[in-house]
Amino acid sequence: MSPNLLLNEQVADRRLRGLPTLHLGFGEARLPLLAELAQVFVEAARQASYSPVAGTEAARVAVAGYFQRRGLATNPSDVVLAPGSKPLLFATVAALDGDVYLPAPAWNSYAPQVRLAGRTPIGVPIGERYGGLPEPRLLRARIEQDRGLGRRPAAVIVNSPDNPTGSVAPRAVLAELCAVASAAGLTVISDEIYRDLLHTSEPYVSAAELLPERTVICTGLSKSLAIGGWRIGTARFPASSYGNELRDQVLALASDLWSTMAAPMQAVAAYAFAEPPAVTNRLRQSRRLHASLARACCQVCQSHGAAVREPAGGFYVYVDFTERRSAFARHGATDSASLARLLLDDYGVAVLGGHHLGDAPERLAFKIATTGFIGDTDEEQLAALTAANPARLPHVRDRLRWLDEALAGIGGDARTTSTGCHSA
Ligand SMILES: Cc1ncc(COP(=O)(O)O)c(C=O)c1O
Incomplete structure (x- = not known):
């Protein structure tokens, strides 16, 4: 456990x-449940059929709008919803063919997920000032070493703000990390589940702005709206043939594992990701x-x-x-x-x-x-x-x-x- x-x-x-x-x-x-969310949930409780695997059109449009307001042009077709971001992180790792670099220390579920997907998790120490991503120079050296040993590095996980240090990676550090990932042909899995809980108004930079063609963002409402038990997660795939391929593999896995996010939760997601004043x-x-x-x-x-x-x-x-x-x-x-x-x-x-x-x-x-x-x-x-x-x-x-x-x-x-x- x-x-x-x-x-x-x-x-x-x-x-x-x-x-x-x-x-x-x-x-x-x-935190107490936001009353407006409870209202949407109750009104949607009668929706008991399966939704589409990727999520309803309304929920995917709302998620695309959420990213657009954060400066990331997004098509609803690049969005997948699921019962929490955990299954999406797992499915993305499972769709990639190779080892996965993690920051050390990192959230305790990344390494077991990578192992469950049949891949090898490789922890790379974080830097002195910021957590949530491997220190870029250490990552570069580690990739070279691993290649020399015949390993096949496939991805790196970035988590900003992160669990456990609460750091937010500044643009320069993230850019260095993305440059290393790009040179090595790695996919960046950017876990942005704490993004809406920034403590200051400093501008946030997503890896998807710096390495758009190879960054998958995973996020959800568990933390920002304190509804972890409702299981609402989403992923945004790159708008490219590579992104489409990855998304389709995740959808194939989803269709055999969890089918779809619960129907009332599709309504909650459509409401919450549209970000009304409440x-x-x-x-x-x-x-x-x-x-x-x-x-x-x-x-x-x-x-x-x-x-x-x-x-x-x-x-x-x-x-x-x-x-x-x-x-x-x-x-x-x-x-x-x-x-x-x-x-x-x-x-x-x-x-x-x-x-x-x-x-x-x-x-x-x-x-x-x-x-x-x-x-x-x-x-x-x-x-x-x-x-x-x-x-x-x-x-x-x-x-x-x-x-x-x-x-x-x-x-x-x-x-x-x-x-x-x-x-x-
Ligand atoms: C860094 C991080 N990512 C993902 C999750 C998973 O969240 P959920 O599956 O509820 O979306 C958590 C929850 O603890 C987390 O801390």
Whole structure:
């Protein structure tokens, strides 16, 4: 089972046993359902027939419009919808013939998906400042080495903003990566599921702008609109004969695996991807909330000496306490697995260790899903969504303090002064 889902079960089990637990290990958006989405869903509930494999015309037109508003000319025929972006990522990898490069660390499902597709996942370390993509020079060297060994590299996955570091790749870095991919004939799979949760108004650059003929974008509504359980995902294929071929292979696989996205969800997708004011307003609120929590979380971790890459989107913070190894070792935390275990067993704080994400296991690194600070009840979540400064709400501060005290306990409370959330 995926380590994040396993951790989820462990947390549920602890709570059943009455053990207080701060769950910072699951990437669920945890926000109340937008009323307008519920309305569309209820009105479409009677639609019970199979939809076309690629999605209804209305849903595909809405998705094409969504990309067009982001500067990417898109034909509805280049769009495929599916029950979540996970199956689309898998089907795209399965349609390619060769090995797949991943950033290390990366979201925990990429490597198993690549293996399930019968390909080899190859983790390439991220750079010092940005996560979500292999460091381009390391990638170039790795491709040469792999070719020398007779491997057949086929694709590279880019995730911006990414899970786990929350980084947004700047144009120059992404351009370098795309140049390496282009020279090697790789397909870029650009996972943009956190794109609508950018923390600042800095312009976003998609790999599809830089390498249009070989970039497939995967995205969905699970994170941006907090409807992961409704399973709405989509992919945009390049408008080229290569893109058409890839799309047709994905559709062939879809027709044998999941047939189509659920019919009521086609209606929800058609509504949400058209981005009416209710949706754009929710996205604005969510962005402010996630930015505030990421900043506050960074400050707590940095005050205990963590190295953190600056999160600029999504809802994750990836912290690395390797520099504090000797203090942490005194409490039994000698690698990411023992650190995550100690945090859970002794302090009730659930996080996902970096070893589950392809990071070097000896690093004292883990991922925090900052949505764990939002609160569990509808009232808490709504208050967080609408507050001018969510990190100052009492229930959020209590949770931030919980993490603060856990880190103070493990680190022996030798604090460093934080100057805010900057790259380390
Ligand atoms: C980076 C990334 N990509 C894709 C997904 C899958 O999302 P879904 O299948 O709900 O669209 C997730 C969910 O955790 C994720 O973090």
